[in-house]
Amino acid sequence: MEQDFQTFEVVRDIAADPATVFRLWTDADLKERWFCADANGWRHGPYRADLRAGGGETVTFTNGDGESFTYHSHIFHIRDRARLVYGYVMESDEGPISVSQATVAIEGRSGGTRVRYTEQAVFLDGGDSLATRVPGCEDVMNHLKAAAEDMEDA
Amino acid sequence: MTLNTGHFEFKRSLALPPERLWEVLTDPRHRENWGAPEEGMVLTVETADLSEGGQDRHRCGPAEAPDFVVDTRWYRLEAPHRAVFTETVIVGDEAVATSLVTYALGAAGRGTALEVGVAVSSFVGPEAASEFHAGWEGGLANLDAYLAKLDATAGAA
Numbered sequence: 001m002e003q004d005f006q007t008f009e010v011v012r013d014i015a016a017d018p019a020t021v022f023r024l025w026t027d028a029d030l031k032e033r034w035f036c037a038d039a040n041g042w043r044h045g046p047y048r049a050d051l052r053a054g055g056g057e058t059v060t061f062t063n064g065d066g067e068s069f070t071y072h073s074h075i076f077h078i079r080d081r082a083r084l085v086y087g088y089v090m091e092s093d094e095g096p097i098s099v100s101q102a103t104v105a106i107e108g109r110s111g112g113t114r115v116r117y118t119e120q121a122v123f124l125d126g127g128d129s130l131a132t133r134v135p136g137c138e139d140v141m142n143h144l145k146a147a148a149e150d151m152e153d154a
Numbered sequence: 155m156t157l158n159t160g161h162f163e164f165k166r167s168l169a170l171p172p173e174r175l176w177e178v179l180t181d182p183r184h185r186e187n188w189g190a191p192e193e194g195m196v197l198t199v200e201t202a203d204l205s206e207g208g209q210d211r212h213r214c215g216p217a218e219a220p221d222f223v224v225d226t227r228w229y230r231l232e233a234p235h236r237a238v239f240t241e242t243v244i245v246g247d248e249a250v251a252t253s254l255v256t257y258a259l260g261a262a263g264r265g266t267a268l269e270v271g272v273a274v275s276s277f278v279g280p281e282a283a284s285e286f287h288a289g290w291e292g293g294l295a296n297l298d299a300y301l302a303k304l305d306a307t308a309g310a311a
Binding site for chain 2: 079120121
């Protein structure tokens with residue numbers, strides 16, 4: 001029985017205003033486009049979301065080898081255009097592999113928005129690790145940046 | 155936006171076997187007796203749902219004004235070995251901190267080796283991590299005293 005606590009941060013500077021970035025985190029249709037963007041052989045199942053404080057999300061991702069991972073989140077707190085705080089559990093076919101709490105800070109700055117994603121995770125029994133979690137989150141934040149900048153250009 | 159993070163762990167050897175300690179750690183009636191962080195403070199459980207995905211809410215603070223609302227979300231309950239949960243501390247309408255907590259219980263003779271891991275995210279400044287540390291230290295001292303009381307009660311019965 002092993003609990004491996006880790007903390008990491010992903011920062012992206014985005015050429016879009018904070019209101020646009022905030023909408024991408026809190027509008028379920030918009031969030032599905034970037035959060036569930038299929039890439040690198042991954043595909044996703046139905047995305048169910050209620051992106052208000054007290055709500056949450058469920059979606060299953062499957063990789064090219066047929067391994068599935070289900071993401072369940074619970075939103076603890078939202079401050080308009082500034083901050084979201086949520087927890088999530090990631091489950092493989094064999095059960096939970098990690099539990100995390102995440103904070104998204106949205107800060108207006110010259111030329112756009114800085115998004116600072118901070119995650120504190122506990123990896124359970126070696127089912128996952130920082131080595132895979134960080135690149136995964138970096139990819140997701142890249143998708144957010146692209147989606148926000150596309151919206152701004154449209 | 156201010157965000158400060160911290161992580162700390164505690165290890166305790168406690169006299170109760172894992173099955174009984176698990177109950178004391180997770181049952182709201184027991185938690186009210188040991189969970190307050192310091193002398194003169196109270197912890198009152200308002201709602202409880204001890205199940206994976208379930209949520210509890212308790213109030214904490216000085217008896218005359220327990221203004222801290224704490225929402226607990228249970229993510230993993232592997233009785234009597236491991237629990238994983240988050241706690242969000244709310245004052246007024248504002249979240250001031252969240253924490254991710256693990257309990258790991260292992261049999262040690264007739265008692266239990268308890269490990270508590272806590273990761274804190276504070277939205278109100280860096281001092282919250284040390285306050286959480288002090289709060290857990292106080293709570294675990296209360297737990298030790300409460301277990302002694304339970305043991306004495308059981309011995310007298």
